[in-house]
Amino acid sequence: MDEKEIKLFIYHASQCDPKKCTGKKMARFKLVKMFERVNKIPRESILLDPMAEKALSPQDSTGKGITVLDCSWEHVEEVFPQLVRLNLQHRALPFLVAGNPVNFGKPFKLTSAEAFAAALYIIGNKQQARAVMGKFNWGHTFLELNHEPLEEYSAAKDSKEILRIQSEYI
Numbered sequence: 001m002d003e004k005e006i007k008l009f010i011y012h013a014s015q016c017d018p019k020k021c022t023g024k025k026m027a028r029f030k031l032v033k034m035f036e037r038v039n040k041i042p043r044e045s046i047l048l049d050p051m052a053e054k055a056l057s058p059q060d061s062t063g064k065g066i067t068v069l070d071c072s073w074e075h076v077e078e079v080f081p082q083l084v085r086l087n088l089q090h091r092a093l094p095f096l097v098a099g100n101p102v103n104f105g106k107p108f109k110l111t112s113a114e115a116f117a118a119a120l121y122i123i124g125n126k127q128q129a130r131a132v133m134g135k136f137n138w139g140h141t142f143l144e145l146n147h148e149p150l151e152e153y154s155a156a157k158d159s160k161e162i163l164r165i166q167s168e169y170i
Contacts, residue, residue: 003125007065008032008116008132011041013079020102022113022136023070029135032116038082041067045088048115050108052090055162058123058154060091066119068112093118094153094166099142114142122153122162 010023010032027034035041045065046056067088071079095107096118103109110118113132117139120129133139143150149169156162 003127005128006062006120006123006125007042007045009042009045009065009067010034010112011038011067011069011071011079012036013069013071021070022100022111023068025135026113026116026132031132031135038079039086041083041086041088043086043088046119047083047088047090048093048119049090050092052092054091055094055159055166056091056119056122057156057159057162059158060089060123062123064089066116068115070112091119091159093122094149094162095169096146096149099138099145100136101138104141105145110142113139117142118146118150121150122156124154126154 008031012023012034023032023034026032042065045067046060046062047067069079093115096110098104098106098109098114100111100114113136117129117132120132130143133143149165152165153162156165
């Protein structure tokens with residue numbers, strides 16, 4: 001199956017260490033389009049939201065792209081009310097562990113790049129996921145650590161099946 005490249009967007013609040021910021025690095029390589037204002041995020045894109053009630057699955061429509069928020073969770077309460085007006089598709093990523101040096105092995109502590117790669121992999125854009133992680137010297141580690149669950153998630157038919165698979169890992 002030919003993969004149609006999915007547009008990736010990031011809201012960057014400039015609250016992280018620029019030397020460790022995976023979002024900024026992805027933008028330098030033109031892998032994502034970065035926004036510094038919430039209202040610039042494309043309407044109806046999928047927003048990777050850890051508080052979402054629905055898990056991301058291959059069933060989701062990614063025609064409008066995928067968005068990640070790159071902001072401190074201390075400030076997320078300021079950002080989320082602005083997001084409601086954008087009619088975004090809020091989706092949570094299922095259980096995965098970080099492969100980045102800062103949070104290595106910690107569940108759900110993914111960098112922006114890892115979140116994008118996980119989403120791409122789950123919806124079937126495995127080449128694009130590998131391209132994203134290929135820009136980081138530890139990127140292969142994330143994909144290797146999570147290979148089995150990512151393969152299972154990418155074969156799921158819907159969000160409910162993602163949650164069932166996730167329950168086997170938690």
